[in-house]
Amino acid sequence: MSSITSKIETTEFTDPNLEILFSEDLIRERVGELGRQIAADHAGEDLVLVGVLKGSCVFLADLMRAIDLPLSIDFMAVSSYKDGTKSSGDVEILKDLSNPIRGKCVIVVEDIVDTGLTLSRLLEILGSRGAKSIRLATLLDKPEPRIKKELSIDYTGFVVPNRFVVGYGLDAAGRYRNLPFVAVVKDPDKI
Ligand code: IMP
Ligand code: MG
Numbered sequence: 001m002s003s004i005t006s007k008i009e010t011t012e013f014t015d016p017n018l019e020i021l022f023s024e025d026l027i028r029e030r031v032g033e034l035g036r037q038i039a040a041d042h043a044g045e046d047l048v049l050v051g052v053l054k055g056s057c058v059f060l061a062d063l064m065r066a067i068d069l070p071l072s073i074d075f076m077a078v079s080s081y082k083d084g085t086k087s088s089g090d091v092e093i094l095k096d097l098s099n100p101i102r103g104k105c106v107i108v109v110e111d112i113v114d115t116g117l118t119l120s121r122l123l124e125i126l127g128s129r130g131a132k133s134i135r136l137a138t139l140l141d142k143p144e145p146r147i148k149k150e151l152s153i154d155y156t157g158f159v160v161p162n163r164f165v166v167g168y169g170l171d172a173a174g175r176y177r178n179l180p181f182v183a184v185v186k187d188p189d190k191i
Contacts, residue, residue, distance in 0.1 A: 018183035035066020055111030058169035091121040102130035
């Protein structure tokens with residue numbers, strides 16, 4: 001065997017440190033279901049999807065195209081994980097909404113709910129701005145570590161085990177957001 005053919009090529013999408021949890025096809029199917037459910041719940045309403053940057057960007061892009069209604073989008077950026085994979089407990093607003101939400105039906109779109117601190121803090125902030133309704137949509141829900149905050153999530157893609165996951169917008173130290181699937185990082189020390 002030549003050295004070229006025997007060489008094992010790994011790319012970002014075939015990283016051996018990743019174990020696929022939800023495939024691209026499965027995510028597409030589930031996001032389609034969530035979009036149809038959101039459309040059925042918001043017919044005739046002034047709907048705005050608020051993406052929480054950066055992690056929700058991939059989910060938001062697919063979800064909005066699965067909602068067959070007039071809608072607008074806006075973004076907030078918050079920083080809650082200052083230090084690797086552990087929650088610091090602090091939620092800092094880095095970027096606020098561009099437009100008022102008074103009278104609108106708001107859906108806050110998150111990549112993952114872990115301790116629930118980020119979303120409950122966002123709800124406190126957005127709750128005083130006169131929206132007609134505020135609902136929560138998250139691609140992933142990691143319910144196990146939620147010892148701090150009880151949250152009622154309206155639209156959940158998948159429930160995940162208490163492991164660190166990446167892909168489809170979710171990162172580990174800034175990397176892996178571009179994976180088309182969601183994967184568990186087998187050994188976080190090898191990132
Ligand atoms: P929470 O405030 O603890 O609910 O954390 C929510 C945020 O932490 C998410 O929006 C993610 O940015 C990040 N996060 C939590 N768990 C994971 C994970 O397993 N992988 C990647 N990011 C995560
Ligand atoms: Mg996030």
